[in-house]
Amino acid sequence: MLSARFCWRRASRSLQSTVRHNGTTPILLGALNAAISRYDTSSEALKTIAIKDNIVTKDLPTTAASGILAGYTSPFDATVVKLLRHNGYSIISKTNLDEFGMGSHTKHSAAGPTLNPYSRGGVRLSPGGSSGGSAVEVAAGQSWAALGTDTGGSVRLPAAYTGTVGFKPSYGLLSRWGVIQYANSLDTVGILAKTVRDVRNIFSDLNKYDEQDPTSLPPSIRNRISTNPHHRSSTLRVGIPTEYNITELHPLVRSAYTRTLQHLQSAGHKIAPISLPTTKEALSTYYVLAPAEASSNLAKYDGVRYGQRTRDPDSLPKENLPLYAKTRGEGFGEEVRRRILLGAYTLSSESMDNYFIQAQKVRRLVQRDFDSVFALRNPLLDDHVDRYARDGQGVDVIVTPTAPTLPVTVEEVKQQSSIESYMNDVFTVPASLAGLPAISVPIRLVDEEAADLEETDVRSVGVQILGQFGDDENVLNVARLIE
Numbered sequence: 001m002l003s004a005r006f007c008w009r010r011a012s013r014s015l016q017s018t019v020r021h022n023g024t025t026p027i028l029l030g031a032l033n034a035a036i037s038r039y040d041t042s043s044e045a046l047k048t049i050a051i052k053d054n055i056v057t058k059d060l061p062t063t064a065a066s067g068i069l070a071g072y073t074s075p076f077d078a079t080v081v082k083l084l085r086h087n088g089y090s091i092i093s094k095t096n097l098d099e100f101g102m103g104s105h106t107k108h109s110a111a112g113p114t115l116n117p118y119s120r121g122g123v124r125l126s127p128g129g130s131s132g133g134s135a136v137e138v139a140a141g142q143s144w145a146a147l148g149t150d151t152g153g154s155v156r157l158p159a160a161y162t163g164t165v166g167f168k169p170s171y172g173l174l175s176r177w178g179v180i181q182y183a184n185s186l187d188t189v190g191i192l193a194k195t196v197r198d199v200r201n202i203f204s205d206l207n208k209y210d211e212q213d214p215t216s217l218p219p220s221i222r223n224r225i226s227t228n229p230h231h232r233s234s235t236l237r238v239g240i241p242t243e244y245n246i247t248e249l250h251p252l253v254r255s256a257y258t259r260t261l262q263h264l265q266s267a268g269h270k271i272a273p274i275s276l277p278t279t280k281e282a283l284s285t286y287y288v289l290a291p292a293e294a295s296s297n298l299a300k301y302d303g304v305r306y307g308q309r310t311r312d313p314d315s316l317p318k319e320n321l322p323l324y325a326k327t328r329g330e331g332f333g334e335e336v337r338r339r340i341l342l343g344a345y346t347l348s349s350e351s352m353d354n355y356f357i358q359a360q361k362v363r364r365l366v367q368r369d370f371d372s373v374f375a376l377r378n379p380l381l382d383d384h385v386d387r388y389a390r391d392g393q394g395v396d397v398i399v400t401p402t403a404p405t406l407p408v409t410v411e412e413v414k415q416q417s418s419i420e421s422y423m424n425d426v427f428t429v430p431a432s433l434a435g436l437p438a439i440s441v442p443i444r445l446v447d448e449e450a451a452d453l454e455e456t457d458v459r460s461v462g463v464q465i466l467g468q469f470g471d472d473e474n475v476l477n478v479a480r481l482i483e
């Protein structure tokens with residue numbers, strides 16, 4: 001047992017993708033992992049799945065990488081976990097994340113940071129976040145696939161940085177029952193795997209209505225989605241938003257993106273420039289709305305009804321701090337405390353109108369931008385904003401880079417300000433605000449490009465495909481075309 005524990009610790013330390021838990025379950029898990037690693041874990045037959053540690057499992061602790069949930073084990077499985085087990089997948093580990101999903105590098109974790117298997121100049125790279133643990137497990141072949149959560153890009157960004165496929169389905173298709181909330185109106189369970197085919201198989205097993213989740217799309221809307229009329233020919237119209245062509249785009253991201261578009265064009269598909277004017281406001285909108293929802297969601301961790309109580313409640317009278325303040329100060333990490341303060345501020349009566357309400361309005365404009373360019377109607381709306389659709393100029397999918405740059409090293413991450421780190425999400429948050437399906441597919445660098453990068457072993461760049469709400473199957477089909 002001791003050596004199994006040691007092995008597990010060593011394995012997890014080298015990868016640092018698995019959350020360290022005390023107690024016996026991880027030891028057993030370690031033994032299981034060791035046994036499994038003798039086989040090819042990427043083989044479909046095993047169907048091993050790692051689960052981000054903000055999705056509850058009844059046989060493994062769930063901490064959301066937060067001190068406030070240290071030692072917590074859920075009495076039930078999340079619906080997505082239940083469905084995985086029901087379909088014969090084996091759940092082999094819980095994976096590291098930025099605390100409660102807040103971050104872009106998987107560094108804000110009570111279990112310590114996760115490192116990308118890839119490096120530059122001998123320094124390991126950021127795996128992206130917040131589902132970095134799940135992405136690294138897949139990239140390193142420790143599990144066949146993994147679940148993550150994507151609130152503003154947390155599945156797609158780590159997928160792009162680790163050379164894996166990361167899919168965020170339309171909001172409401174996969175159940176959130178048992179997913180620890182960060183920002184309810186944006187939180188989506190996502191899937192990471194090595195191929196689009198594997199992602200699609202898992203997606204079809206999880207894409208079920210769940211009456212325990214009030215935001216799960218009911219059968220009536222699922223039916224409307226499947227009968228949404230569209231006259232799609234075998235030739236796709238691929239939208240290229242001019243607003244994503246920013247100067248900060250890394251040259252290798254630009255060339256992988258251009259190559260993907262050329263590939264689609266040479267296969268007979270049409271490339272159509274489009275405009276999504278509100279894109280520029282999407283990032284700041286997201287960083288008003290997500291912390292506002294987070295500050296409200298996290299209010300329940302008071303150390304009385306919910307969450308780990310302060311280690312030293314006796315010191316309270318002297319310090320004159322309420323129990324919950326001490327508990328929350330100790331239990332939450334720095335980034336989570338920053339988001340709570342930001343959210344509490346934008347929701348306060350004096351700033352509500354200027355920030356929260358404005359951000360909700362901009363969110364609506366982001367959604368309208370998308371509705372105006374897609375040929376397919378939004379099945380959630382009765383009216384369609386048909387700026388392009390009316391004259392047959394609507395697009396079937398939108399293709400963009402997943403992130404503006406290649407992953408930075410963990411040393412560079414330490415120098416980044418919070419705002420610089422939020423910039424990683426600039427291409428992923430628009431789909432989140434609109435609840436659209438989006439997938440990041442790794443595009444291999446060509447030899448000359450890879451030669452330019454001899455200091456690093458990174459070999460791919462993430463390209464993102466977005467579709468109209470409910471058009472998940474089409475997004476997956478186009479992803480197959482470019483992988």
Ligand code: GLN
Pocket residue numbers: 100101102103104129130149150151152153154155182290425
């Ligand atoms: N990086 C974003 C944030 O910190 C997205 C996180 C996510 O999708 N969970 O909010």
